[in-house]
Amino acid sequence: MLILDLDNTIYNTSTINRTVFSPVIEVLKKYYGNKYNETKVTEVISDFWTKPIDVVLKTHCPPKSVENTIFKCLENIRSDDLKINPYPDYAYLKGILQPKVLVTSGYESFQNAKIIALGIEKDFVDVIIDDPRASNRLFKSGIFEKIIDTYNKMPEEFWIIGDNPDSEILAGSKLGMKTIQRKTRECEVSMQADYVIESFVELERIIDKE
Numbered sequence: 001m002l003i004l005d006l007d008n009t010i011y012n013t014s015t016i017n018r019t020v021f022s023p024v025i026e027v028l029k030k031y032y033g034n035k036y037n038e039t040k041v042t043e044v045i046s047d048f049w050t051k052p053i054d055v056v057l058k059t060h061c062p063p064k065s066v067e068n069t070i071f072k073c074l075e076n077i078r079s080d081d082l083k084i085n086p087y088p089d090y091a092y093l094k095g096i097l098q099p100k101v102l103v104t105s106g107y108e109s110f111q112n113a114k115i116i117a118l119g120i121e122k123d124f125v126d127v128i129i130d131d132p133r134a135s136n137r138l139f140k141s142g143i144f145e146k147i148i149d150t151y152n153k154m155p156e157e158f159w160i161i162g163d164n165p166d167s168e169i170l171a172g173s174k175l176g177m178k179t180i181q182r183k184t185r186e187c188e189v190s191m192q193a194d195y196v197i198e199s200f201v202e203l204e205r206i207i208d209k210e
C-alpha cells in the first residue's frame with residue numbers, strides 16, 4: 001500500500017498561478033512592513049513561497065487576526081484558478097496497482113482545491129488532510145498510525161512517498177514504514193529514507209524488488 005504526500009511530491013508548488021496569492025502577499029506586506037521593515041517582508045514572503053504555511057506562521061508568529069485573514073484569502077482560491085498539473089511522471093505512479101492513500105498538510109479547503117485542480121482524487125482510496133488549525137491535530141505521524149490500524153497491516157507493508165525529510169519521511173521511518181523521498185530543490189536529501197528517487201519512473205523497480 002502506498003501513502004503519498006501532495007505538495008512537491010505529486011506536483012511542483014512553484015507552478016501554482018501566483019496571482020491567486022496576491023491578497024495573501026498584500027496582507028503579509030502590510031503587517032510586516034508596518035511592524036518591522038522591508039528586509040523582514042522579503043524574508044517572510046520568501047518563506048511563504050518555499051515552506052508549508054504552518055511552518056511560516058510558526059516561524060514568523062503573526063497575530064491571530066493576520067492568520068485568520070491569510071486563511072480567508074486561501075479559502076477563497078478556486079481550483080480553476082490554480083492552473084496546476086501533476087509532474088509528467090505521475091503516470092508511472094498511477095501505473096502501480098497498489099491502493100494509494102493521499103495524506104497532505106495544509107488548510108483543508110486549499111488542499112482540496114489543489115486536489116481537484118490536479119484531477120487526481122479518483123487515484124486514491126482515501127484522502128486525509130492534516131489541517132494545522134484542527135484542535136486535535138494528529139500530524140502525519142498520528143495519521144499514519146491510524147492508517148496502519150484501519151488497514152490492519154504491518155508498518156513495513158506501507159510505502160511512504162514524499163519530498164520532506166522532516167515531515168512524512170521522518171514520521172514514516174519512526175513507525176517502521178518503508179520510505180521513499182522524492183528529491184526536490186527545496187528539501188535536503190534525507191538520511192533516513194530507504195530510497196531517494198528523482199522520478200516516479202524508479203518506483204516500479206523499487207517496489208517490485210521488495
Ligand SMILES: [Mg+2]
Nearest residue numbers: 005007008163
Ligand atoms: Mg511535500
